[in-house]
Amino acid sequence: MKSYDIQTLIPPQQLQQTIERLAREIxxxxxxxxxxxxxxxxxxxxxTADLARELSRHNLEVEVDFMKVSSYADSESTGSVKMDFxxxxxxxxRNVLIVEDIIDTGRTLEHLLRLLRTRDPRRMALCCLLDKPSRRVNGLQADYVGEVIDDLFVVGYGLDYNHRFRELPGIGIMNIEE
Known part of the structure:
Protein backbone atom coordinates (compact mmCIF):
# COMPACT_ATOMS: atom_id res chain seq x y z
CA MET A 1 0.00 0.00 0.00
CA LYS A 2 1.22 3.49 -0.89
CA SER A 3 1.77 6.16 1.70
CA TYR A 4 2.03 9.84 0.92
CA ASP A 5 4.30 12.42 2.46
CA ILE A 6 3.27 16.00 1.60
CA GLN A 7 5.51 18.89 2.62
CA THR A 8 4.31 22.47 2.38
CA LEU A 9 5.78 24.41 -0.52
CA ILE A 10 3.41 27.40 -0.68
CA PRO A 11 1.23 28.07 2.38
CA PRO A 12 -2.33 29.43 2.00
CA GLN A 13 -1.36 32.97 3.07
CA GLN A 14 1.28 33.16 0.33
CA LEU A 15 -1.23 31.88 -2.24
CA GLN A 16 -3.65 34.64 -1.26
CA GLN A 17 -0.94 37.28 -1.68
CA THR A 18 -0.03 35.82 -5.06
CA ILE A 19 -3.65 35.95 -6.23
CA GLU A 20 -4.00 39.53 -5.03
CA ARG A 21 -0.87 40.48 -7.02
CA LEU A 22 -2.11 38.70 -10.14
CA ALA A 23 -5.50 40.40 -9.87
CA ARG A 24 -3.87 43.84 -9.62
CA GLU A 25 -1.78 43.14 -12.74
CA ILE A 26 -4.72 41.77 -14.73
CA THR A 48 -10.14 30.51 -10.91
CA ALA A 49 -12.79 31.08 -8.25
CA ASP A 50 -10.40 32.99 -5.99
CA LEU A 51 -9.00 34.99 -8.93
CA ALA A 52 -12.51 35.91 -10.15
CA ARG A 53 -13.47 37.14 -6.67
CA GLU A 54 -10.29 39.18 -6.41
CA LEU A 55 -10.76 40.68 -9.89
CA SER A 56 -14.28 41.77 -8.95
CA ARG A 57 -12.78 43.65 -5.97
CA HIS A 58 -10.85 45.63 -8.58
CA ASN A 59 -14.12 46.49 -10.36
CA LEU A 60 -13.33 44.33 -13.35
CA GLU A 61 -16.35 42.79 -15.06
CA VAL A 62 -15.65 39.06 -15.32
CA GLU A 63 -17.47 35.99 -16.56
CA VAL A 64 -16.28 32.43 -16.11
CA ASP A 65 -16.52 29.46 -18.45
CA PHE A 66 -14.90 26.04 -18.35
CA MET A 67 -12.95 23.66 -20.56
CA LYS A 68 -11.45 20.31 -19.81
CA VAL A 69 -8.42 19.00 -21.64
CA SER A 70 -6.11 16.26 -20.50
CA SER A 71 -2.69 14.85 -21.20
CA TYR A 72 -1.71 13.22 -17.92
CA ALA A 73 -1.86 9.69 -16.53
CA ASP A 74 -0.89 9.51 -12.86
CA SER A 75 1.95 12.04 -12.56
CA GLU A 76 3.38 11.88 -16.11
CA SER A 77 2.42 13.68 -19.30
CA THR A 78 1.31 11.28 -22.02
CA GLY A 79 2.30 13.69 -24.79
CA SER A 80 -1.15 13.51 -26.42
CA VAL A 81 -3.91 16.03 -25.74
CA LYS A 82 -7.57 15.08 -25.42
CA MET A 83 -10.50 17.56 -25.34
CA ASP A 84 -12.90 16.26 -22.70
CA PHE A 85 -15.36 19.14 -23.07
CA ARG A 94 -13.93 38.93 -26.51
CA ASN A 95 -11.07 39.43 -24.08
CA VAL A 96 -10.18 35.93 -22.91
CA LEU A 97 -7.94 34.91 -20.04
CA ILE A 98 -7.05 31.21 -19.95
CA VAL A 99 -6.63 30.25 -16.28
CA GLU A 100 -4.43 27.22 -15.65
CA ASP A 101 -3.20 25.67 -12.43
CA ILE A 102 0.28 24.72 -13.61
CA ILE A 103 2.34 24.87 -16.77
CA ASP A 104 4.67 21.93 -17.05
CA THR A 105 5.82 20.77 -20.50
CA GLY A 106 3.50 23.29 -22.20
CA ARG A 107 2.20 20.74 -24.72
CA THR A 108 -1.41 20.80 -23.55
CA LEU A 109 -1.63 24.58 -23.45
CA GLU A 110 0.16 25.02 -26.78
CA HIS A 111 -2.48 22.78 -28.37
CA LEU A 112 -5.32 24.56 -26.58
CA LEU A 113 -4.10 28.07 -27.43
CA ARG A 114 -3.71 27.13 -31.09
CA LEU A 115 -7.32 25.90 -31.10
CA LEU A 116 -8.71 28.97 -29.30
CA ARG A 117 -6.92 31.43 -31.60
CA THR A 118 -8.99 30.03 -34.49
CA ARG A 119 -12.09 31.26 -32.66
CA ASP A 120 -11.08 34.90 -33.16
CA PRO A 121 -10.90 36.35 -29.65
CA ARG A 122 -10.31 40.09 -29.40
CA ARG A 123 -7.41 39.48 -27.05
CA MET A 124 -6.24 36.25 -25.42
CA ALA A 125 -3.82 35.87 -22.53
CA LEU A 126 -2.66 33.04 -20.28
CA CYS A 127 -2.53 33.09 -16.49
CA CYS A 128 -1.05 30.26 -14.45
CA LEU A 129 -0.75 29.82 -10.73
CA LEU A 130 2.41 27.71 -10.98
CA ASP A 131 5.06 27.60 -13.69
CA LYS A 132 7.72 24.89 -14.10
CA PRO A 133 9.96 26.33 -16.84
CA SER A 134 12.58 23.59 -16.39
CA ARG A 135 10.11 21.07 -17.87
CA ARG A 136 9.05 23.16 -20.90
CA VAL A 137 9.45 21.46 -24.27
CA ASN A 138 8.33 24.53 -26.25
CA GLY A 139 8.58 28.30 -26.02
CA LEU A 140 5.24 28.75 -24.25
CA GLN A 141 5.17 31.54 -21.67
CA ALA A 142 2.29 32.76 -19.56
CA ASP A 143 1.33 36.42 -19.53
CA TYR A 144 0.63 36.26 -15.80
CA VAL A 145 2.57 33.88 -13.52
CA GLY A 146 1.79 33.31 -9.87
CA GLU A 147 4.84 31.35 -8.70
CA VAL A 148 7.77 29.73 -10.49
CA ILE A 149 8.63 26.35 -9.00
CA ASP A 150 11.29 23.71 -9.50
CA ASP A 151 10.59 20.34 -11.10
CA LEU A 152 8.55 18.97 -8.20
CA PHE A 153 5.32 17.00 -8.10
CA VAL A 154 2.85 19.22 -6.26
CA VAL A 155 -0.69 18.80 -4.96
CA GLY A 156 -3.25 20.94 -3.18
CA TYR A 157 -5.31 24.02 -3.99
CA GLY A 158 -6.95 22.13 -6.87
CA LEU A 159 -3.93 20.13 -8.03
CA ASP A 160 -4.23 16.41 -7.52
CA TYR A 161 -2.65 13.00 -7.54
CA ASN A 162 -5.16 10.49 -8.94
CA HIS A 163 -8.05 12.80 -7.94
CA ARG A 164 -6.86 13.14 -4.35
CA PHE A 165 -5.49 16.06 -2.34
CA ARG A 166 -7.23 18.86 -4.32
CA GLU A 167 -8.80 20.12 -1.09
CA LEU A 168 -5.52 21.03 0.62
CA PRO A 169 -5.47 24.80 1.30
CA GLY A 170 -1.85 25.29 0.22
CA ILE A 171 0.52 23.74 -2.30
CA GLY A 172 2.55 20.78 -1.12
CA ILE A 173 5.39 18.70 -2.51
CA MET A 174 4.29 15.09 -2.75
CA ASN A 175 6.52 12.13 -2.14
CA ILE A 176 5.03 8.72 -2.82
CA GLU A 177 6.38 5.80 -0.84
CA GLU A 178 5.58 2.24 -1.90
Missing amino acids: AADYEGQSLLLVCILNGSFIF DMSRSITG
Missing part, protein backbone atom coordinates in the same frame (compact mmCIF):
# COMPACT_ATOMS: atom_id res chain seq x y z
CA ALA A 27 -7.13 44.52 -13.61
CA ALA A 28 -4.62 47.20 -14.65
CA ASP A 29 -4.27 45.62 -18.11
CA TYR A 30 -8.04 45.26 -18.66
CA GLU A 31 -9.28 48.41 -16.89
CA GLY A 32 -12.72 49.42 -18.18
CA GLN A 33 -13.13 46.20 -20.19
CA SER A 34 -14.87 42.90 -19.61
CA LEU A 35 -12.94 39.67 -19.34
CA LEU A 36 -13.92 36.05 -19.85
CA LEU A 37 -11.96 33.71 -17.58
CA VAL A 38 -11.67 30.24 -19.08
CA CYS A 39 -11.02 27.82 -16.25
CA ILE A 40 -9.10 24.75 -17.36
CA LEU A 41 -10.53 21.87 -15.36
CA ASN A 42 -9.99 20.12 -13.15
CA GLY A 43 -6.96 21.57 -11.42
CA SER A 44 -7.62 25.29 -11.75
CA PHE A 45 -11.16 25.46 -10.35
CA ILE A 46 -10.15 26.79 -6.91
CA PHE A 47 -7.61 29.21 -8.37
CA ASP A 86 -15.48 22.61 -24.53
CA MET A 87 -16.68 25.91 -23.12
CA SER A 88 -20.31 26.93 -23.57
CA ARG A 89 -19.78 30.48 -24.89
CA SER A 90 -18.32 31.97 -28.02
CA ILE A 91 -15.06 33.86 -27.53
CA THR A 92 -15.24 35.74 -30.84
CA GLY A 93 -14.41 39.39 -30.26
